[in-house]
Amino acid sequence: MSIFDPELLIYLGAGLLLIGYAIRDELKLRVLIAVSSFVYIAYYFAVGPLWGAIITSLLMIAVNFWVLGQIILERTTLRMSDDEKALYEAFETLTPGQFRRALKCADWITVSKAEGNLLTQENSPSNTLYYIFEGDAVVEKESQRFGLPAGNFVGEISFVLDSKASATVTAPPGVRYVAWDWDHLRKLSVKHPNLGNALNMRLTRDLAEKLTTSYRPGVPITSV
Template structure:
């Protein structure tokens, strides 16, 4: 018994109906692509000559859906992130991979190469940048006291979130790797994507709370009787 191409229409339509009933966009797009391929098979087999106009139109629909499918995959996975970016993404625990990619595009990766170190922020001065210490330890100076802040911390988050002057001077010694974002560009991105902005603020607030609960060891030069007081003060006024 010869195959009846009309069955392809029914199969394609059934898959399309199932696709529209699915809320997960990734699965929806996949089913639409499969359904469209089945329609193309029908347009090729059902008529002589094949229905080329319908085939071409359907092929264009497949191309568009594949492009969107690729965007969805990038939004949900760390595919094509280099090792450093993947390590940085682990620190941005409140962001999705897609949100992180947008922030990563604005990031400037830097290494301190100055003998006296690179000044990231100055106490009681405006800051135009947000920093993340990727490798190494920086020094934090406040009210003539000095502390060390290890990698895995943000610098300038209070100034960024509250839009005020920084509360400490921070210096990245030679060899320290850090990531820098322009504050204005980051705020503009947050305004454009409110969910991203909320996730970023939650991350920075969490980082500040962790600093308040932590104890960073002061330099040996600090008098011992001042250490506990200074640790608390620095955590409460983290840069």
């Protein structure tokens, strides 16, 4: 005769649920709910088996694991390519999940034309935000000409202030950059306000850093 009382599994499962509901972190809560469900399944086997309850619990576990996967993708760079991970480093105010949403409306472009690609034209309207991923772009502003290395945004002033481009920027052959259409980004920001706030924070920070640099004697303004 077994000395183990299956009813103890009910208390264990309930205890795990109580601990989970006391935790604010959704990832930990989901994990504890899944473990609790497995404990209840063990109980249903021990006293039955009660197939209806077992199947129902398994379905609940499946849904729970699906949500767990979404939470993990929201918080980690799992399944991002090396290039996407490198680009994500430039968006430190965004969560991995927010970055993935922004990435869906991004275009990766490698310049192949001999004359290069014109990104912005000084004092002309712009409707695209750029990030120089590899190589140096060429900036012309108020009769000054200088290089803009990889790791810089182009068009962030126009995007943040909804104004005309403050400089002419060209991407020579071989330069690789990422482009976002303004309308797509703004629709995304309306749909996901936290993402919009995080993106504006990042671009405003970039703009502030460039304006600070521009006050150094002999250093041209590189915000475009």
